[in-house]
Amino acid sequence: MTEYKNAHIIFINRPGVNSEPVEDNFRYEECPAIKETLEDGEVLIQTLYLSVDPALRCRMNEDTGVHYMQAWQLGETIQGLEGIGRILKSSHPNYIASDLLEIKMNCPWKLFFLCKPDDGLIQLQTLNRAVVGDHPSLALSCLGLTGLTAYLGIKLKGHIKPGANQTLVVSGAAGATGSLAGQIGRLEGCSRVIGLCGSDEKCKLLTDYWGFDHAINYRKENVAQRLKETCPDGIHVYFDNVGGEISDTVIRQMSPDSHVILCGQISVYNTDLPYPPPLSQDIQQILLEKNITRDRFLVLNYLDQFEPGINTLAQWLSEGKLKVKETVADGLQEAGRAFVSMMRGGNIGKQIIHVSD
Ligand code: NDP
Structure with a gap:
């Protein structure tokens, strides 16, 4: 035996x-x-x-x-x-x-x-x-929980309308979920996609391989300034993987009636803050005044949408519309x-x- x-x-x-x-x-x-x-x-x-x-x-x-x-x-x-x-x-x-x-x-x-x-x-x-x-x-x-998180997050919380000239910003953009979220945002109809990530190598991949319009290295660039330059029409959807200071900076520049997809907050996972971490007074005020939605998103709450979601992702992958690393x-x-x-x-x-x- x-x-x-x-x-x-x-x-x-x-x-x-x-x-x-x-x-x-x-x-x-x-x-x-x-x-x-x-x-x-x-x-x-x-x-x-x-x-x-x-x-x-x-x-x-x-x-x-x-x-x-x-x-x-x-x-x-x-x-x-x-x-x-x-x-x-x-x-x-x-x-x-x-x-x-x-x-x-x-x-x-x-x-x-x-x-x-x-x-x-x-x-x-x-x-x-x-x-x-x-x-x-x-x-x-792409064809598992990660892909579903990106796809269902964008689909259910992004409020993307084709032809509406929406700009999507993604944090953690060169990671598993973020790289897919940016591509899916584009496929769903966003006209401009910007990625935030932590290295020049990742920035290059975001624009040259994954087709983002611009990439910002949050470790060495002035994020507020670069967002102003790269999002001239405002920010309409923000796929948030990281939270913390980066997300505060993005939210400060979001347009009225825009949407935060609250996917993850990795910048505070090594702290004792609860999930999701409380927002500062001024960010809460911005959300309120600009009518920005920020619902918690948990992929496991949408089990009934997994099968059609995987089918769509598989179709896009087979057509070469999604690239995976x-x-x-x-x-x-x-x-x-x-x-x-x-x-x-x-x-x-x-x-x-x-x-x-
Ligand atoms: P990633 O592949 O994105 O890997 C994590 C990345 O986070 C790292 O590569 C790093 O990239 C970035 N990071 C780490 N620390 C920081 C920091 N302090 N500030 C900014 N960026 C940081 O992981 P996943 O795609 O698996 O997960 C991405 C997010 O999605 C996580 O927050 C996760 O919890 C969440 N998630 C949520 C789900 C849901 O149902 N809501 C389901 C699955 C995941 P860099 O070099 O750019 O810093």
């Missing part, structure tokens, strides 16, 4: 609510080998890819502050959001060996694992090969480093971990 030598990433210590996560918060360790003896209803899975997400930062705190995420416990295997796996053996009628799977929610950062899909702790969905082709990790980026960390042992790097801006497009072929 085959035995699979196993390893996992465990959570070693909490960075503290007001500190950046560091590699030493994680440890790669061997763990007991898995035997091919399965109980009824069990599936043996080999992990191929893992998704690395900012939302995991709150799981490093004792209190995540959100109802849909549990805190990681010290010494336990890290559970990420999503992954891609291959079924090595199955004693469940709905799952067949060699099928590829999307592992949705609570995906363990482990080389191999056994799970009982019917107990509901880990959700498995057979990967639609017709949609992802020979690029399964697309199910973690991934930053790939090679090997499970790199997982902690990849998470820390992504939180500091080390990624371009979607940060994933390639665990095995």
Whole structure:
């Protein structure tokens, strides 16, 4: 009987609510080998890819502050959001060996694992090969939660009207969600798209590869000044991935009756502020006076719109209307480093971990 030598990433210590996560918060360790003896209803899975997400930062705190995420416990295997796996053996009628799977929610950062899909702790969905082709990790980026976040955020909260000469500003624009949000905003009808990001290399990609009209490096440029220059007709939609000072600067220049898509606030994830963080008095006043909407957006609230959303994204991708980039960390042992790097801006497009072929 085959035995699979196993390893996992465990959570070693909490960075503290007001500190950046560091590699030493994680440890790669061997763990007991898995035997091919399965109980009824069990599936043996080999992990191929893992998704690395900012939302995991709150799981490093004792209190995540959100109802849909549990805190990681010290010494336990890290559970990420999503992954891609291959079924090595199955004693469940709905799952067949060699099928590829999307592992949705609570995906363990482990080389191999056994799970009982019917107990509901880990959700498995057979990967639609017709949609992802020979690029399964697309199910973690454009054709997964990331793509849906960009698409449904723009669609449901952006109020974009084709032909209305709207300008869209995206923060975190060279990241997984932001790079798609800018492209989707254009496809939905925005006439001008501006991206904010943290390096010149990212700025160049935003304009030359992803087709943004302008890019602003918030680390070295005067954001207020550059927004004035690049948004002569005002700002009508703001896809906000970062919050904090950058977002305050954008909101100060937004047009009357415009819309903030409140997607994420990564600039305050390493602080004890609640989510979403409270706005200063003057920004609240601007929102009120200019009638700017700023509803909280959580992609998981729109499960019924996932299937049509993925179909649209897949169609755009196949027509070459969407371009996707991934930053790939090679090997499970790199997982902690990849998470820390992504939180500091080390990624371009979607940060994933390639665990095995
Ligand atoms: P990204 O691929 O965008 O990676 C995170 C990026 O954030 C980094 O690359 C970095 O880019 C930027 N960043 C980090 N710190 C700061 C800072 N202090 N100020 C400005 N930018 C910073 O991650 P995702 O696409 O996965 O997530 C983007 C946002 O979307 C996050 O806020 C996340 O929480 C949110 N999200 C929300 C969902 C929802 O349902 N509402 C679902 C999924 C994600 P740079 O070099 O430009 O600084």
